[in-house]
Amino acid sequence: MLKKIYNNKPLIGLIVFSIIVSFLNPRFLSVNNILNVLRQTSINSVIAIGMTLVILTGGIDLSVGSILALTGAFGASLIANGVNPVLAIVIAIVIGGLFGIFNGLLISYAKLQPFIVTLVTMTLLRGATLVFTDGKPIPVRDGGDFFDNIGGGYFFDIPIPIYIMIALFIAGYYILNNIKFGRYIYAIGGNEEATKLSGVNTSKYKTLVYGVCGALSALAGVIVTSRLGSAQPTAGSGYELDAIAAVVLGGTSLAGGVGTIAGTALGAIIIGVLGNALNLLNVSSYYQMMVKALVILIAVLIDKKSSK
Numbered sequence: 001m002l003k004k005i006y007n008n009k010p011l012i013g014l015i016v017f018s019i020i021v022s023f024l025n026p027r028f029l030s031v032n033n034i035l036n037v038l039r040q041t042s043i044n045s046v047i048a049i050g051m052t053l054v055i056l057t058g059g060i061d062l063s064v065g066s067i068l069a070l071t072g073a074f075g076a077s078l079i080a081n082g083v084n085p086v087l088a089i090v091i092a093i094v095i096g097g098l099f100g101i102f103n104g105l106l107i108s109y110a111k112l113q114p115f116i117v118t119l120v121t122m123t124l125l126r127g128a129t130l131v132f133t134d135g136k137p138i139p140v141r142d143g144g145d146f147f148d149n150i151g152g153g154y155f156f157d158i159p160i161p162i163y164i165m166i167a168l169f170i171a172g173y174y175i176l177n178n179i180k181f182g183r184y185i186y187a188i189g190g191n192e193e194a195t196k197l198s199g200v201n202t203s204k205y206k207t208l209v210y211g212v213c214g215a216l217s218a219l220a221g222v223i224v225t226s227r228l229g230s231a232q233p234t235a236g237s238g239y240e241l242d243a244i245a246a247v248v249l250g251g252t253s254l255a256g257g258v259g260t261i262a263g264t265a266l267g268a269i270i271i272g273v274l275g276n277a278l279n280l281l282n283v284s285s286y287y288q289m290m291v292k293a294l295v296i297l298i299a300v301l302i303d304k305k306s307s308k
Contacts (some may be wrong), residue, residue, distance in 0.1 A: 001094035010263070011264050014270050021277040028280055037161060041272030042161035044213055045265065046220040047239055048246040049172045050100075050213030052264045055247050057188045057206050058174075058256030063103060064217040064243055065236035066125035070109040072221030073129055076138040076231035085147040093218045099125065100214020104207030122240070140229055151226030168216070172261040185209060189256025197208045245296050246271050270295075 011112030022029045047064050054061045075092035079085050099121065106117045140147065153160040176182035184205045187195040197200045220239075225231045252259025274295060278288045 002089075006142065010251065010266050010270060011166070014266065014274035016271060020244050021273075021280070025169060025277075025280045028277060033276065033280075035162070035271045037269075037276045038162045039159040040167070040276065041185065042159075042165040043098050043220050043223060044181035044239065044246055044271060045165045045244045045268040046168055046216050046223065047243040049168050049261065050266050051240075051243040052247050052250075052252055052259060052261060053176075053209045053212050053254050054114075055183055055189075055244075055254060056185050056256055056259050057209055058204070059107060059210070060118060060254075061100075061103065061210065061213050061246070062115070062118040062240050063099070063121035063125060064213065066122045066129065067096050067099050067213075067214050067217040068221035068224065068239060069123045069233065070129040070221075071099075071134065071218035072225040072235055073133050073138055073231040073233065075218075075222055076140045076225050077132075078144050079140050079147065080138060082142075084209075085144050089147065089150075089222050092222055093215050096218020096221070097211045097215035100217070101207055101211040103214070104210030107210065108203035108206040122169070126137045130233050135233050137233065138231040138265060140225060140231070143226065143229075147226055148229075151228070161227070164219075164223065169261055169265050170283075172264075175259055181205065186257055189253075189258070191257075242271055245292070252276070288307035 018028070027033055047068070051061060051064065071092040072097060075088045075257050078088035078091060083091075086186075103114075103117055103121055107114050109222070136145065145153075149160055150164075151161060155163060160232065176185065184195065184202075187198075187200065188202050188206060192202050217236075218230055221231075224235055246267035247259070247264050248254065248267065249270050250259065250263030252263060271292070274292060278291060283291070
């Protein structure tokens with residue numbers, strides 16, 4: 001047991017860092033602050049779950065933040081024009097999934113590089129968001145209790161986004177460990193050619209993975225829009241980097257085939273705790289991105305050295 005904990009260096013780092021910060025600022029371990037950290041982490045976690053599936057296949061998705069912004073704006077516009085909020089949410093998630101499938105088709109069937117495809121999609125959808133919103137927020141005044149509670153509601157004094165995050169982590173764990181789809185994801189990332197020769201339609205499953213990632217990004221967009229009460233044209237900017245960071249910090253290999261949903265959950269919490277701690281310690285936002293980048297780099301270097 002102790003050996004297993006020792007080998008989980010991100011967990012050790014999180015515990016040590018939390019202890020240090022709690023001494024520097026006692027508010028860090030308060031119940032309210034912990035719930036705040038988890039609520040902030042929930043958005044990144046929802047995206048990171050989809051990103052984990054993509055990276056396990058050996059791919060990458062840079063368009064998740066732009067999908068979040070555009071689907072959030074489209075969903076807000078539907079509600080503002082009298083569409084039932086539940087239907088608007090479903091439409092937004094489906095559109096996000098279609099954007100992801102579009103990425104997957106270009107990557108799997110047109111054999112284009114994931115980095116290039118999703119970089120183009122990221123830029124295209126970010127521009128489309130600005131055109132659609134005319135660069136202005138879209139307020140949601142009549143979303144109803146269901147829509148308002150998705151991002152801003154509570155259940156037993158715990159924010160609802162935390163329940164959504166936990167449910168999706170459980171679902172992701174089950175998919176990767178108990179059904180054929182999950183086994184194929186690992187197989188494709190481990191050796192796509194061998195998986196194809198064994199009779200698996202690797203192109204289809206890779207396309208589905210990007211579709212799931214897009215749908216989860218749209219769900220994150222719904223949560224953000226609900227919490228803010230409006231769709232912001234700049235929403236999701238930089239979220240792709242936080243999602244990738246959470247996946248990498250959790251031990252998933254960028255080469256594919258190695259990683260877990262539990263690791264991603266830990267990585268997302270590390271990112272959330274780090275950001276919260278820097279805020280509590282009054283570290284300037286100008287330095288926070290630099291600190292995050294250095295922590296991620298150190299974690300990757302340690303993990304690479306341990307693997308060797």
